[in-house]
Amino acid sequence: MIVGNRKDFKEILEKLGPRRRVLVLGCNECVTVCGVGGEREVGVLASELRLFWKKEGETFEVREHTLERQCDCEYIDQIRGFADEYDVILSMACGAGVQYVSEAYKTKLVLPAVNTTFLGVTIEQGVWSERCQGCGACILDMTAGVCPIARCAKSLLNGPCGGSSGGKCEIDNETDCAWQLIVDRLKESGQMERYEEILPVKDWRSGREGGPRKRVREDLKL
Amino acid sequence: MKTNSRIEKILGQGGFVVTSECGPPRGADSEVVRKKGELLRGVVDAVNVTDNQTAVVRMSSLAACAILKGMGLEPILQMVCRDRNRIALQSDILGAAALGINNVLCLSGDHQKFGDHPQGKNVYDIDSIQLIQTVCRMRDEGRFLGGEEIKGKPLMFVGAAENPFADPFEIRAARLGKKMKAGCEFIQTQCIYNMERFSRWMEMVCERGFHEKCAVLAGVTPFKTAGMANYMKKNVPGMDVPDEMIERMKGVPKEKQAEEGIKICVEQIQQLREIPGVRGIHIMAIEWEAKVEEIVKAAGLFPRPEIE
Amino acid sequence: MRLSYPSNVKVVKLPCTGRVDVLLILRAFESGVDGVYVAGCMEGECHFLRGNLRARRRVEYVKGLLEEVGLGGGRVEMFNMSASQGQRFAQFAREMTERIRLLGPSPVRK
Structure with a gap:
């Protein structure tokens, strides 16, 4: 799975700047399994934001929502009805999810709440380890x-x-x-x-060194 | 002879090689290199020039090699795979050959974590064994890694390092074998303190006949102080310093420790010369080049042979 | 025993402290409480083997979160006591109440 770390709360606050209407958007895939960006972590981050802004006496609106996946457009479309009510979408998906949400909502500010780190495995509950660099x-x-x-x-x-x-x-x-x-x-x-x-000697062209990669399977296309 | 390398010639005549090393300065002052070179002139057969060792930025190995070459010394260009990809490595090999440098030592390089730029990205496009293959291919086949023909082959005598004390021990001789298979002609070892373990490794090397194609130069580093001995044991990755050696250093008063360190080093060289398969000595006197002459003389390795 | 403990302590009963969840504690703070403490069984005596050990780790985690948002990690704590130690229960209730009183009301409530 894709593994990540949540960004420091302070960094998230800095990136949010003056924006107070926040849609915290989780992902039900890898980031849920590695405890960084699923429904629970969305709840924790949203709660942190609410506690902080309450303490500061500010008005705000924080909504929690978790998609099945942030790397497939049919799921990303599910927030179309209410995304506009928020100043910013704070995505807790991996870097792929953050970008895909951002591509789908071009006029919206989409910020990452997670640092994507590696492709890895669960060593034990709460411990993950890198295995692949693609x-x-x-x-x-x-x-x-x-x-x-x-x-x-x-x-x-x-x-x-x-x-x-x-x-x-x-x-x-x-x-x-x-x-x-x-x-x-x-x-x-x-x-x-x-x-x-x-x-x-390795031919690195198949990797990142060969430029951004794309995979096509004609038979699967609609 | 494949090259104009002084060490290749000495080894070719069945001689015993003595090399030492010169760490380039952390600045642009060429005088530092000249001073170190002066201390080693006539004392050793060739001088390794380290390549940003321990991942600390220093004057480039190639530039320092050129300075030494200009003084009439025989430099060994150390090249690590950490900082350059195959394009830059091959380019520097051509440059080195053009400057009359005859020897290259192919290394992986210490991880940048230990250096002064731990934030940096490492390269490791190819590894040390593949670098050996690359240089040999450039020299023997006159081809770049990419297959294109080279106009003006770089005539390099190709070496590598090996640490007989790293783990897993059982593949350490096999690893030298891989380097030999890749085309490596000489090996300089990590500093040897544990004679027993080194002898065992050397036996494994000789059993498999690797020593015949690839000359092993045994590495030594004199201790300046008991503190240094302790530090090397505890903090330098892959270093095996037996406790008796630290005790021996501690056993003499502080002002006599440097002298004792030199004495130990000379004894080690004498022991190493007796070990079958050892073709030379590599003296790494870290920031202590002034003592190399004394060590070489005391070990009975002076004068160095004259080579045409 | 009819022991008394501060009346400001509101008890939330759970089958085991292993049920204590990070979000549960955060929600309590969001609702305006000044402090939260978790009263678990003695370590090594959990009926479900490791429930109280897990609770302690979660409490530690929440401490970090409360530090991040500026409420202070001191507002949450984990205590261990056995079911028969009513005295100890009352003592921790007083201790925690005193600690929270010194920290003052939760800044979230203003």
């Missing part, structure tokens, strides 16, 4: 199912570097060394000889 050319078959691009701090295709120590990365001892994981996995699956292969 490079567009998966090599997991060659690295025993552990992605060095996403999980090695240097994205080394032929690691580990000299900073791997006790299974941890040189950047901090909380972070697993991706190449230690790869070597362990190769060993466990009896493929240690694969370590001897040099992974070739």
